[in-house]
Amino acid sequence: MTVESTAARKPRRSSGTKRAAAGASTRKSADSAAAAAQSAEPQLVQLLTPEGERVENAQNAEFLPYVSDITAEDLRGLYRDMVLTRRFDGEATALQRQGELGLWASLLGQEAAQIGSGRALREDDYVFPTYREHGVAWCRDVDPTNLLGMFRGVNHGGWDPTVNNFHLYTIVIGSQTLHATGYAMGVAKDGADSAVIAYFGDGASSQGDVNEAFTFSAVYNAPVVFFCQNNQWAISEPTERQMRVPLYQRAAGFGFPGVRVDGNDVLACLAVTRWALERARRGDGPTLVEAFTYRMGAHTTSDDPTRYRRDEERAAWEAKDPIERLKAHLLASGDADEEFFAALEAESEQLGKRVREVVRAMPDPDTMAIFENVYADGHALVDEERAQFAAYLASFEEGH
Amino acid sequence: MTVEKMSIAKALNESLRKALETDPKVLIMGEDVGKLGGVFRITDGLQKDFGEERVIDTPLAESGIVGTAIGLALRGYRPVVEIQFDGFVFPAYDQIVTQLAKMHARALGKVKMPVVIRIPYAGGIGAVEHHSESPEALFAHVPGLKVVSPSTPSDAYWMLQQAIQSDDPVIFFEPKRRYWDKGEVDVEAIPGALHEARVALAGTDITLAAYGPMVKVCLEAAAAAAEEGKSVEVVDLRSMSPIDFDGLQRSVEKTRRLVVVHEAPVFLGVGSEIAARITERCFYHLEAPVLRVGGFHAPYPPARLEDEYLPGLDRVLDAVDRSLAF
Numbered sequence: 001m002t003v004e005s006t007a008a009r010k011p012r013r014s015s016g017t018k019r020a021a022a023g024a025s026t027r028k029s030a031d032s033a034a035a036a037a038q039s040a041e042p043q044l045v046q047l048l049t050p051e052g053e054r055v056e057n058a059q060n061a062e063f064l065p066y067v068s069d070i071t072a073e074d075l076r077g078l079y080r081d082m083v084l085t086r087r088f089d090g091e092a093t094a095l096q097r098q099g100e101l102g103l104w105a106s107l108l109g110q111e112a113a114q115i116g117s118g119r120a121l122r123e124d125d126y127v128f129p130t131y132r133e134h135g136v137a138w139c140r141d142v143d144p145t146n147l148l149g150m151f152r153g154v155n156h157g158g159w160d161p162t163v164n165n166f167h168l169y170t171i172v173i174g175s176q177t178l179h180a181t182g183y184a185m186g187v188a189k190d191g192a193d194s195a196v197i198a199y200f201g202d203g204a205s206s207q208g209d210v211n212e213a214f215t216f217s218a219v220y221n222a223p224v225v226f227f228c229q230n231n232q233w234a235i236s237e238p239t240e241r242q243m244r245v246p247l248y249q250r251a252a253g254f255g256f257p258g259v260r261v262d263g264n265d266v267l268a269c270l271a272v273t274r275w276a277l278e279r280a281r282r283g284d285g286p287t288l289v290e291a292f293t294y295r296m297g298a299h300t301t302s303d304d305p306t307r308y309r310r311d312e313e314r315a316a317w318e319a320k321d322p323i324e325r326l327k328a329h330l331l332a333s334g335d336a337d338e339e340f341f342a343a344l345e346a347e348s349e350q351l352g353k354r355v356r357e358v359v360r361a362m363p364d365p366d367t368m369a370i371f372e373n374v375y376a377d378g379h380a381l382v383d384e385e386r387a388q389f390a391a392y393l394a395s396f397e398e399g400h
Numbered sequence: 401m402t403v404e405k406m407s408i409a410k411a412l413n414e415s416l417r418k419a420l421e422t423d424p425k426v427l428i429m430g431e432d433v434g435k436l437g438g439v440f441r442i443t444d445g446l447q448k449d450f451g452e453e454r455v456i457d458t459p460l461a462e463s464g465i466v467g468t469a470i471g472l473a474l475r476g477y478r479p480v481v482e483i484q485f486d487g488f489v490f491p492a493y494d495q496i497v498t499q500l501a502k503m504h505a506r507a508l509g510k511v512k513m514p515v516v517i518r519i520p521y522a523g524g525i526g527a528v529e530h531h532s533e534s535p536e537a538l539f540a541h542v543p544g545l546k547v548v549s550p551s552t553p554s555d556a557y558w559m560l561q562q563a564i565q566s567d568d569p570v571i572f573f574e575p576k577r578r579y580w581d582k583g584e585v586d587v588e589a590i591p592g593a594l595h596e597a598r599v600a601l602a603g604t605d606i607t608l609a610a611y612g613p614m615v616k617v618c619l620e621a622a623a624a625a626a627e628e629g630k631s632v633e634v635v636d637l638r639s640m641s642p643i644d645f646d647g648l649q650r651s652v653e654k655t656r657r658l659v660v661v662h663e664a665p666v667f668l669g670v671g672s673e674i675a676a677r678i679t680e681r682c683f684y685h686l687e688a689p690v691l692r693v694g695g696f697h698a699p700y701p702p703a704r705l706e707d708e709y710l711p712g713l714d715r716v717l718d719a720v721d722r723s724l725a726f
Contacts, residue, residue, distance in 0.1 A: 182471020
């Protein structure tokens with residue numbers, strides 16, 4: 001069923017009263033059409049069921065070869081990445097509750113989407129994240145404690161993006177998809193076979209910038225993968241408030257493929273992202289990957305999901321937990337033993353301890369940092385204000 | 401010394417050509433900049449000579465143009481973006497203000513944003529709505545951006561060179577009604593700094609400060625005032641961020657009077673900042689309050705009212721008289 005086919009959307013010309021009534025019925029029908037479109041969920045690309053069983057079917061056949069090289073050790077590595085990322089995330093949430101961070105955007109529930117896609121990347125690929133890609137940052141070897149500076153309020157991004165090819169977190173929703181597209185246009189101009197990946201959420205897909213990024217990347221055949229983590233909620237607004245057709249289908253309108261992958265299946269995310277990256281490297285242009293997942297916690301520590309969503313919904317998604325399903329698989333297949341899990345638990349404890357220590361020891365920046373790096377080439381007004389403020393501060397010293 | 405007489409439009413074209421020749425990382429991007437050569441033909445012939453990979457026709461999406469330019473800059477390119485008209489920059493305002501202006505600071509200086517955004521601006525060509533605005537104060541107010549506007553062919557040529565070479569984002573406002581004004585350009589001269597004000601005409605009784613399209617009006621006003629025995633100094637600010645307050649202060653300390661002239665609305669405009677700062681710096685030198693002449697707090701009017709809206713000779717001379725009467 002397509003939205004366009006619903007008869008109720010046709011405008012009706014009649015008396016005022018009838019028009020009002022028709023308007024109301026149109027709205028109602030539009031909502032139900034949207035709900036229908038959403039509920040008619042297309043099959044996900046899935047390689048690992050929630051119970052931890054490997055599956056092969058028509059839906060995933062194209063993507064299976066992209067993980068045929070994955071060994072038991074690789075699987076344990078993916079599991080470790082997810083566990084440590086979750087631990088880091090949980091630690092950061094706790095630190096926010098303890099007043100050590102001003103805000104935290106938790107990725108709880110989205111570990112598979114981030115680790116699967118992050119581990120698909122090559123060193124020379126370039127990542128444009130939102131503010132929630134802590135798992136992708138982990139895959140890029142960005143020290144996780146560096147991610148906390150902006151949330152503690154000591155900087156706006158605590159790492160050099162060129163070192164790990166991992167750009168700074170972008171707060172303005174969807175802006176980075178255009179940066180990724182421009183960067184990818186540059187990669188193509190350089191004749192390099194690197195790829196670029198842009199992360200964003202279901203809410204961001206409503207933004208003009210994301211749609212302009214789709215347009216530009218298609219027109220210039222830019223080697224970029226748009227990796228949308230559809231976590232079902234944009235703060236309190238469900239996906240029905242963002243779109244009336246399944247998100248991945250939008251790509252077709254821009255002239256490139258879109259795929260919906262089980263975002264809680266790390267193996268499927270790895271396979272589909274590798275496939276999309278290969279398309280980019282080959283010169284086949286952009287791809288939209290919609291990782292169908294769920295944000296288990298709040299949007300940020302500032303909101304309260306109990307005000308806008310039901311407990312049953314969360315419970316249903318808990319049964320699809322990305323970490324638990326890989327653990328079930330590792331145990332059933334014998335690819336990991338209790339010793340492995342125990343060692344990982346110990347490593348996890350160590351990471352948590354380090355994160356706590358580093359955050360608490362994080363110094364406030366020097367006051368005069370306000371004036372640093374405003375301009376690369378300098379600016380007379382900044383120089384003047386810096387000198388004035390330094391003199392003002394110095395006047396207190398002289399008073400003693 | 402290689403001096404040529406050319407229009408501002410030609411000077412900008414030559415400047416872009418030189419930049420493309422000199423640095424393979426320089427790109428031209430915008431709507432209709434390729435085959436058409438831009439609606440004002442500033443990029444005329446550049447795509448023919450440098451190809452579609454260097455002179456890029458873009459989709460009609462201003463945010464997309466600036467947003468992808470940011471990405472290209474991150475990749476090591478130096479994009480020179482054309483926004484077709486002043487009033488069309490606002491779809492890109494978010495990218496300019498929240499991203500372009502702050503990227504260097506957010507990255508603690510680790511990345512640079514050498515992006516130039518060329519905007520044909522201001523009125524006087526009888527255009528329709530959104531084609532004649534002067535939004536320079538909106539950009540000058542944003543830390544991280546540099547905002548400049550040339551008034552002569554020589555400055556058009558050199559300031560654009562300097563803007564492209566700058567590692568900071570530069571909003572480059574081109575006075576569209578002066579595109580066809582001609583003047584001498586020495587393409588081998590070594591120019592002063594991008595932000596330095598220029599004394600366009602020396603005088604002793606009063607200083608007129610202006611930039612872009614209003615410099616010519618001020619010079620005409622100065623000539624008319626001279627017939628009445630008044631010696632007017634005209635300072636071409638050239639840059640609205642930063643503003644060369646040292647240069648302006650020198651002029652005001654000499655003439656002891658200042659009138660700031662621009663097309664943009666007076667309220668909270670560039671002139672307001674100049675009035676405040678010059679009052680702070682020159683309080684004991686001033687014989688009169690700093691006066692401002694400019695547009696009204698009203699939408700840019702239909703073309704048939706432009707002559708009333710834009711500051712002309714009479715409004716500038718009236719302000720000169722008011723200042724001298726103190």
